[in-house]
Amino acid sequence: MISVIIPIYNRGDLIGETLDSLFRQTYIDWECIIIDDGSTDDSENVILNYSNRDSRIKYYKRPSHFTIGANSCRRIGLEYAKGKFVKWLDSDDKLDPLTLEIQLSQIQKGFDVVFCNSLVFNSDFSKVINTQWSQLFLSDQPEKDYLLEKLAWSTPSGLWEKVKINSLQPFSENLPNSQEWIFHLKSLFGNLKIGVFKNDLVFVRSHSNSISYSFDQSYWKNRFISRLIAANFVSKYDFNYFLFVNESLKYMFIKYKIYLDPVLTFRYFYNFLVAFYRKFFRNKTQSLSSFKFMD
Numbered sequence: 072m073i074s075v076i077i078p079i080y081n082r083g084d085l086i087g088e089t090l091d092s093l094f095r096q097t098y099i100d101w102e103c104i105i106i107d108d109g110s111t112d113d114s115e116n117v118i119l120n121y122s123n124r125d126s127r128i129k130y131y132k133r134p135s136h137f138t139i140g141a142n143s144c145r146r147i148g149l150e151y152a153k154g155k156f157v158k159w160l161d162s163d164d165k166l167d168p169l170t171l172e173i174q175l176s177q178i179q180k181g182f183d184v185v186f187c188n189s190l191v192f193n194s195d196f197s198k199v200i201n202t203q204w205s206q207l208f209l210s211d212q213p214e215k216d217y218l219l220e221k222l223a224w225s226t227p228s229g230l231w232e233k234v235k236i237n238s239l240q241p242f243s244e245n246l247p248n249s250q251e252w253i254f255h256l257k258s259l260f261g262n263l264k265i266g267v268f269k270n271d272l273v274f275v276r277s278h279s280n281s282i283s284y285s286f287d288q289s290y291w292k293n294r295f296i297s298r299l300i301a302a303n304f305v306s307k308y309d310f311n312y313f314l315f316v317n318e319s320l321k322y323m324f325i326k327y328k329i330y331l332d333p334v335l336t337f338r339y340f341y342n343f344l345v346a347f348y349r350k351f352f353r354n355k356t357q358s359l360s361s362f363k364f365m366d
Contacts, residue, residue, distance in 0.1 A: 073101040073171055073230070074154035078144030079162040083113040085276070086162045090121050090128065092274075098171040104151050105162075106144035107132045142242040142250050149241070152233060160227045163276045165196070170272040174230040182266040183235040183360075184258060189225040190271050194278035204228065208269055214259055218305065218315035226251040227273045235263060248290055249297035256301050260308060263360040291327040292335065295320065299338050306346040307353075313346040 075093060079086055086105075093103055105118055107130065115130070122128040131151065137143045145159055156178065160166070170187070177185040188208060191201040205223035207216055216222040239261055241254040258265065298320050305312035320339060329335050 072154035073098070073156045073158060073175065074148075074152035074233070075101055075103045075158050075160050076145055076148030076152060077103065077105045077160050077162050078108055078141040078148070079105055079110060079114055079118075080108040080141070081110045081112045081114060082162040083110070083115075083117045086114060086117055087121070089160065089162055089164060090118075092165040092168075094125070095168045096166065096171045097168055098175060101127060101171060102152075102154060103128050104148045105130050106148045106151075108139060108141065108144050109133065138244040140244060140247060142244045142246070145242045146244070149233075149236065155233060157231045157233045157236065158227065158229065161275075163278070164227055165274040165276075166227075167270075167272045167274070169270075171230075173268075173270060173272060177266055177268060178230050178232065180266070181264060182232075183263040184229050184231045185266040185268065186224045186228045187268060187270050187272040189228045189273040189275050191275045191277050194276060196274065196276065200277055202271075204275075209267070214312065215315055217256065217259055218301070218312055218319075220319050223252065224255055224267075225273060225275055227275070229255075246293050246297055249294045253297050253300055256304070259360050260305065261360055265360050288327065291323055292329065292332070295323045295327070295329050295335060298323070299335070299342060302342045303345060306342075306349050310346060310350040313342075 077086075077089065090103065093101065105128065107114060107118075109132075118128065118130045122130050129151070131147070133139070133144055133147060137147060141161075148159075149157065156175065158171070158174075174185050174187060189204045190199055191204070192199055204225045205221065207222045210216040210222050213222060239254060239257045241250075243250045243253060246253070298316055302313050302316040302320060305316060320342075323329055324336075324339060329339070
């Protein structure tokens with residue numbers, strides 16, 4: 072079974088389209104776990120109308136003692152998930168009818184996670200804005216290109232074997248955005264078998280209420296923090312990996328005036344000291360994932 076996990080907050084006007092795309096799946100052995108982050112609109116009523124018609128739709132509210140935010144909801148959903156495989160989906164996106172069937176057939180070839188391509192649409196899905204999520208989709212040097220921000224995958228593009236997820240500690244509750252970038256980074260370096268195929272199976276909606284649409288100073292600070300975490304993480308493997316991440320850090324540090332934040336400035340330069348120490352005084356860690364592109 073595949074567990075599809077959806078965090079939601081005030082998407083009563085859009086969640087129906089997302090769920091309809093699930094009902095159109097050719098693979099039917101799935102459950103959909105929806106975690107409500109405290110919606111104040113009619114999201115609950117819309118979802119309950121669906122769950123009353125189909126028991127595969129399961130609705131929960133985020134307990135009040137859990138951190139507010141989509142990441143917390145994603146982690147709660149993972150605890151509820153009963154499927155052998157897990158897919159995260161946003162409450163305003165859609166899936167091609169063959170998504171679950173194709174991704175399941177691919178992951179059963181011996182992979183721990185498989186990624187498909189994501190098409191980015193405008194708010195009413197009438198126009199394709201981007202034909203892929205990042206500059207590159209295929210790469211002979213995935214770790215390097217990922218760290219250089221040329222290669223990436225959207226959150227809903229992956230299908231995961233559940234038992235392989237916990238060690239990666241997915242979706243940090245401390246980062247409102249860029250948390251999936253850290254999750255996928257740890258996957259690349261986590262001794263996993265990763266499969267990538269270029270089928271357009273996930274349809275991402277871009278609109279003014281989506282996190283990816285808003286690029287304010289808070290967004291760039293969180294993105295900078297995620298790259299600081301990455302720089303510290305990858306310097307354990309190779310100093311060159313640290314240098315790759317630092318290209319993005321340098322750009323954001325100047326472009327978005329991160330240097331005005333003394334704490335982040337300290338962390339930025341402290342990372343250099345740690346990386347140089349590891350380069351000269353520590354043995355490298357070798358635990359990279361295998362990576363395969365499929366037709």
